[in-house]
Amino acid sequence: MPIIDVDGLYGSLLPVSRGENREELLVLLDRFGIDRIILASALAVKGDFQRGNAELHQLLEGQSKLRGYVTVNAHYPEESIAEVRRYLSRSNFVGTRFYPADTRLRLAAEGSRRVLSALRRFGRPIFVVAHTEEEVRDTVTIAQEFTTLPFILGHLGEELWEMALGAVEEVLNIHLAVGGIHADRDKIKEAIELVGPRRLMFGSGLPVLHPAYAAGMVHDAGIPNPHKERVFYRNAQGLFGLRVE
Numbered sequence: 001m002p003i004i005d006v007d008g009l010y011g012s013l014l015p016v017s018r019g020e021n022r023e024e025l026l027v028l029l030d031r032f033g034i035d036r037i038i039l040a041s042a043l044a045v046k047g048d049f050q051r052g053n054a055e056l057h058q059l060l061e062g063q064s065k066l067r068g069y070v071t072v073n074a075h076y077p078e079e080s081i082a083e084v085r086r087y088l089s090r091s092n093f094v095g096t097r098f099y100p101a102d103t104r105l106r107l108a109a110e111g112s113r114r115v116l117s118a119l120r121r122f123g124r125p126i127f128v129v130a131h132t133e134e135e136v137r138d139t140v141t142i143a144q145e146f147t148t149l150p151f152i153l154g155h156l157g158e159e160l161w162e163m164a165l166g167a168v169e170e171v172l173n174i175h176l177a178v179g180g181i182h183a184d185r186d187k188i189k190e191a192i193e194l195v196g197p198r199r200l201m202f203g204s205g206l207p208v209l210h211p212a213y214a215a216g217m218v219h220d221a222g223i224p225n226p227h228k229e230r231v232f233y234r235n236a237q238g239l240f241g242l243r244v245e
Contacts, residue, residue: 001229002244004036004236005211006127007154007177007203010056011042022059025207029065032211034204035233035244036065040097040127044071047102053083060092067242069097069127074111081118088122094240095125095152100135107138116146125239127152127177136164143174150239152177154203161187165194175239177203178231179214188221188231197227201236 010025029037039059044052049071056068070087072080087093096119100107107128119126126149130136136157143151152175157164168174178188178200191200202218204211218231233244 001033002035002233003033003202003215004038004233004240004242004244005034005204005206006038006152006201006236006240007179008037008039008206009042009045009208010039010059011052022063026063026065028206028211032215034065034211036067036236036242037204037206038067038069038094038127038236038240040069040071045099045102047073049073049076050079050083053087057087057090057093063092066092067240068093069095071097071099072115073103074098074105074109074115075103077111077114080115084115084118084122088119088124094242095127097127097129099129100138101129101131107135107142112142113145116142116149120146120148123148123150125150125152125175127154129154130157130164133160133163136160136167139174140167140171143168143171147173149173150175152201152203152239155179155205156187156191161191165191169194172199175199175201175235177201178217179203179205179209186221188217189223192221192223192227197223197230198235200231201239202232 041052041056060066060068070083070093128139130139150173154177156176204214
């Protein structure tokens with residue numbers, strides 16, 4: 001079964017990690033049967049979003065398995081909008097990534113809204129890393145305001161996954177990336193029962209987390225194969241316009 005991973009980082013946020021260079025990354029993808037991975041730059045997450053996006057662009061050149069997110073920092077809306085225009089016009093960048101906790105700026109802040117308004121032109125998915133109830137609810141508020149944009153809530157909202165599922169149930173332009181460090185029993189099964197199988201997709205969190213960890217959560221969820229196919233690749237294939245065999 002093909003796998004499209006919608007949640008990867010290039011580079012390391014930790015002292016010891018995996019996939020910190022292109023060769024290591026490609027070996028990992030082959031080992032775990034990941035056909036495509038969508039990456040953000042760890043350097044961009046740490047703060048230097050312009051340099052990080054540029055390094056990610058170099059990594060993606062000529063690599064059929066790799067696609068990228070443009071990372072933005074809404075403290076710098078004009079610079080972020082310039083980054084969006086520079087990279088989303090390229091076929092190897094397929095979405096944008098916001099980190100409210102790392103930038104210490106809410107997704108509902110004015111700077112974020114300015115960047116999101118510019119993103120309407122592209123209509124590409126927006127991956128949001130949300131760690132708190134406030135960040136989850138901001139994602140819901142913004143998705144209801146920017147209804148033409150698809151959003152992905154990373155890691156099912158982590159330990160807040162039950163609250164997150166209830167919050168996004170009726171917000172049809174919010175999708176959910178499974179994975180994260182909280183492998184609660186029946187989490188994925190309950191997500192499918194509540195929001196349906198068409199809004200979930202696989203996200204490993206590589207290299208911070210091991211791809212086998214997230215894959216095991218899907219395989220052990222007790223869901224039928226058609227639902228697994230949707231989680232592992234069909235939903236991401238449609239949302240991002242990616243093709244896999």
